[in-house]
Amino acid sequence: QVQLVESGGGLVQPGGSLRLSCAASGSIFSIAVMGWYRQAPGKQRELVARITSSGSTAYGDSVKGRFTISRDNAKNTVDLQMNSLKPEDTAVYYCNQKFRAFDWWGQGTQVTVSS
Numbered sequence: 275q276v277q278l279v280e281s282g283g284g285l286v287q288p289g290g291s292l293r294l295s296c297a298a299s300g301s302i303f304s305i306a307v308m309g310w311y312r313q314a315p316g317k318q319r320e321l322v323a324r325i326t327s328s329g330s331t332a333y334g335d336s337v338k339g340r341f342t343i344s345r346d347n348a349k350n351t352v353d354l355q356m357n358s359l360k361p362e363d364t365a366v367y368y369c370n371q372k373f374r375a376f377d378w379w380g381q382g383t384q385v386t387v388s389s
Contacts, residue, residue: 276300276378283383294354296369306373308352312365
């Protein structure tokens, strides 16, 4: 059974930084695609960043150059470093694990960017 637990959200001023972390249980972490998604009020959930088992990364257009995703297969964790945060980055951020036809989601962590 896969469980994903996010941490690191909070309130930050525009231009600030936050680091989100997701701890995964289960035995397939090292071969799964891991990702971060976000959902703002009244909007659809969107991809923020994802990283394959080999370390290839992809980012949403709105976060390119500001956010960095990384993973540690020995610790079963995936992190999202968020720099130069903007008010429009405010959302609930979800950790995601994909393996073949299966998807698992964390419970989400709130990120609020406001002065």
